Amino acid sequence: MRSNNCGDLRTKDIGSNVLLCGWVDRCRDHGGVIFVDLRDSSGTIQITIDPDQGKELFTKAESLRNETVIQIKGQIRPRPDEAINKKLGTGTIEVLAEELTVLNAVRGNLPFAVSIHDEEPIREEIRLKHRYLDLRRERMNKNLRLRHQTIKAARSFLEKEGFLEIETPILTRSTPEGARDYLLPSRVCGGEWFALPQSPQLFKQLLMIGGLEKYYQLARCFRDEDLRADRQPEFTQLDIEMSFVTQEEIIKLNENLISAIWKETKGIKLPKPFPRLSWDEAMNRFGTDRPDTRYGMELKDVSDIFKGIGFKVFSNAIDKGGSVKCITVPNGNESISNVRIKPGGDIFSEVQKVGAGGLAFIRVRESEEIDTIGAIKDNLNDDQKLRLLEKTAAKPGDLILFGAGETVIVNKALDRIRQYIARELDLIPKSSDEIWNFIWIVDFPMFEFNAEENRYEALHHPFCAPNQNDLNDDNNNQEELEKKLPKARAQAFDLVLNGLELGGGSIRIHNAELQKTVLKTIGLPLKEAKNQFGFLIEALDMGAPPHGGLAFGMDRIVMLLAGEDSIRETIAFPKTQQARCLMTKAPSQVSNSQLDELHVESTWTEPE
RNA sequence: GGGACCGUAGUUCAACUGGUUAGAGCACCGCCCUGUCACGGCGGAAGUUGCGGGUUCGAACCCCGUCGGUCCCGCCA
Numbered sequence: 001m002r003s004n005n006c007g008d009l010r011t012k013d014i015g016s017n018v019l020l021c022g023w024v025d026r027c028r029d030h031g032g033v034i035f036v037d038l039r040d041s042s043g044t045i046q047i048t049i050d051p052d053q054g055k056e057l058f059t060k061a062e063s064l065r066n067e068t069v070i071q072i073k074g075q076i077r078p079r080p081d082e083a084i085n086k087k088l089g090t091g092t093i094e095v096l097a098e099e100l101t102v103l104n105a106v107r108g109n110l111p112f113a114v115s116i117h118d119e120e121p122i123r124e125e126i127r128l129k130h131r132y133l134d135l136r137r138e139r140m141n142k143n144l145r146l147r148h149q150t151i152k153a154a155r156s157f158l159e160k161e162g163f164l165e166i167e168t169p170i171l172t173r174s175t176p177e178g179a180r181d182y183l184l185p186s187r188v189c190g191g192e193w194f195a196l197p198q199s200p201q202l203f204k205q206l207l208m209i210g211g212l213e214k215y216y217q218l219a220r221c222f223r224d225e226d227l228r229a230d231r232q233p234e235f236t237q238l239d240i241e242m243s244f245v246t247q248e249e250i251i252k253l254n255e256n257l258i259s260a261i262w263k264e265t266k267g268i269k270l271p272k273p274f275p276r277l278s279w280d281e282a283m284n285r286f287g288t289d290r291p292d293t294r295y296g297m298e299l300k301d302v303s304d305i306f307k308g309i310g311f312k313v314f315s316n317a318i319d320k321g322g323s324v325k326c327i328t329v330p331n332g333n334e335s336i337s338n339v340r341i342k343p344g345g346d347i348f349s350e351v352q353k354v355g356a357g358g359l360a361f362i363r364v365r366e367s368e369e370i371d372t373i374g375a376i377k378d379n380l381n382d383d384q385k386l387r388l389l390e391k392t393a394a395k396p397g398d399l400i401l402f403g404a405g406e407t408v409i410v411n412k413a414l415d416r417i418r419q420y421i422a423r424e425l426d427l428i429p430k431s432s433d434e435i436w437n438f439i440w441i442v443d444f445p446m447f448e449f450n451a452e453e454n455r456y457e458a459l460h461h462p463f464c465a466p467n468q469n470d471l472n473d474d475n476n477n478q479e480e481l482e483k484k485l486p487k488a489r490a491q492a493f494d495l496v497l498n499g500l501e502l503g504g505g506s507i508r509i510h511n512a513e514l515q516k517t518v519l520k521t522i523g524l525p526l527k528e529a530k531n532q533f534g535f536l537i538e539a540l541d542m543g544a545p546p547h548g549g550l551a552f553g554m555d556r557i558v559m560l561l562a563g564e565d566s567i568r569e570t571i572a573f574p575k576t577q578q579a580r581c582l583m584t585k586a587p588s589q590v591s592n593s594q595l596d597e598l599h600v601e602s603t604w605t606e607p608e
Numbered sequence: 609g610g611g612a613c614c615g616u617a618g619u620u621c622a623a624c625u626g627g628u629u630a631g632a633g634c635a636c637c638g639c640c641c642u643g644u645c646a647c648g649g650c651g652g653a654a655g656u657u658g659c660g661g662g663u664u665c666g667a668a669c670c671c672c673g674u675c676g677g678u679c680c681c682g683c684c685a
Binding site for chain 1: 609611614621635640641645646677678679681683685
């Protein structure tokens with residue numbers, strides 16, 4: 001149907017006869033001569049329609065509208081010197097049209113302009129409703145190409161490393177813990193339900209037990225939870241698992257994998273090894289397990305300085321086992337007014353969102369003078385003042401913001417305003433600056449205590465192996481194991497890039513007894529554990545090799561590579577925050593007979 | 609489950625403190641134009657101001673509800 005792609009043609013093609021297909025990107029009708037920018041996925045080229053080529057051709061060209069699909073037969077010729085367009089790869093040449101076939105017309109109004117020159121923002125609602133048109137635009141076209149390249153780079157790297165791409169079931173069973181499942185009723189097995197996988201976690205472990213040794217998959221995962229800019233109900237993980245490996249080996253392989261992706265897609269050579277931070281240190285210095293290290297304002301724990309101080313907000317927090325921490329905003333005296341820190345202010349609202357009661361502040365003036373509320377100033381002696389200035393390294397002009405209370409809340413609040421202020425004061429390098437701060441977070445705790453439910457919960461998932469150094473040397477002492485396990489660190493790790501979690505992994509448990517103990521620790525009775533995970537526990541006793549792996553969020557990786565703020569920009573057909581597809585109008589109602597067949601009855605009633 | 613912002617022509621936006629006929633660019637339709645490239649010129653058509661209710665002499669604007677979209681909290685091993 002065509003001889004060339006529009007965007008590939010160059011000066012060297014002058015004189016050749018071509019047959020091109022594509023969309024009318026734009027027309028410029030001068031009455032006597034008509035220029036048509038013809039666009040296909042490779043780019044655009046100018047078609048010139050000259051009245052000398054015949055009346056029929058010219059009349060047809062006059063009626064062209066944007067996005068009409070046409071086929072052009074013609075000859076490549078050079079443009080006149082004064083008509084060369086340097087902005088276009090094909091700008092030195094044009095096609096003199098000899099024949100024009102309209103392959104498909106556009107009727108009615110287009111919901112929005114597709115033309116690559118048109119950078120007007122369009123309401124996302126409309127883009128999603130007519131996603132096929134949106135995909136035709138340069139932004140989405142580019143992002144999906146990038147996504148393909150990313151996947152291709154990963155595949156070819158893993159292929160070279162001897163990995164097998166293996167598919168795992170989409171129809172599987174529901175398991176406890178973790179996110180809410182998407183459920184599917186079984187027609188054949190009445191009253192029973194499949195679940196869509198939240199991840200192929202158990203299957204990939206069973207593949208290792210099955211002796212496949214090196215597995216990967218671009219796995220679609222499903223979680224029925226509320227959405228965010230970086231969370232969709234279905235998303236894609238690059239899922240990897242290996243046998244006979246240490247954590248160190250997994251990390252090294254994946255640094256190479258990530259480097260290969262960045263090399264292939266951006267032409268960037270990433271410095272290796274990536275820096276590492278223990279989970280403890282990340283929480284202390286940044287208040288989060290996914291720190292953005294592109295800017296400073298690290299958290300400082302100043303509890304020791306303020307212990308017993310007359311300012312009760314601080315001393316009470318410390319007495320109750322919490323802490324007082326702070327961040328120092330460079331030149332914050334100038335850029336941040338008191339109004340913004342006090343109730344009603346935007347920065348105050350940020351800490352309020354995560355449950356903090358308020359924000360204390362100290363403004364550092366010239367010659368070590370400080371400016372703050374009376375309750376702090378009156379209770380702060382010179383020694384404390386000096387130690388504070390030393391610990392924070394605050395300079396005249398700087399603003400110190402304090403969080404006091406439960407350490408968890410303090411960390412959350414300060415992490416939040418650290419990010420908020422960095423954005424507000426423009427301290428974060430632009431995505432176009434291409435600063436890639438990868439960091440491994442290692443030594444996660446095995447469990448987190450859930451005070452409300454009075455039980456431990458797995459921080460990653462309950463299949464992560466504990467760090468042997470944190471357990472007794474004698475693994476056979478079950479009592480000792482159960483005592484030490486809750487406080488143990490896991491052989492688990494996350495890869496973080498510019499404050500976003502790209503993926504995580506761990507060494508898995510390959511010993512059935514240890515697996516049972518871990519499940520017991522998170523409050524799953526043996527009977528229930530066997531019911532849910534019996535197949536895994538049984539398999540572990542049949543020669544399970546030591547194994548481990550990790551999974552990357554592909555949508556997020558592509559989002560960062562593309563410099564986008566939402567993974568929706570990297571997914572061809574994403575869903576809205578209500579997990580709805582505006583194009584197909586899914587989810588939709590089904591007929592009663594369909595429900596009957598599935599032995600299901602709806603209890604849903606329309607709200608009044 | 610909760611908080612915030614948004615919804616005006618096909619589209620992107622405007623419309624003073626609530627004020628009389630809701631405007632403009634692009635797109636669309638018609639006419640003119642032979643070197644433009646976001647071509648240009650002249651003219652035209654295009655609106656249930658998301659929807660429902662209320663306050664008011666009068667509502668795009670204020671209030672209540674509702675639908676949809678976005679961001680966030682909770683949630684997401």
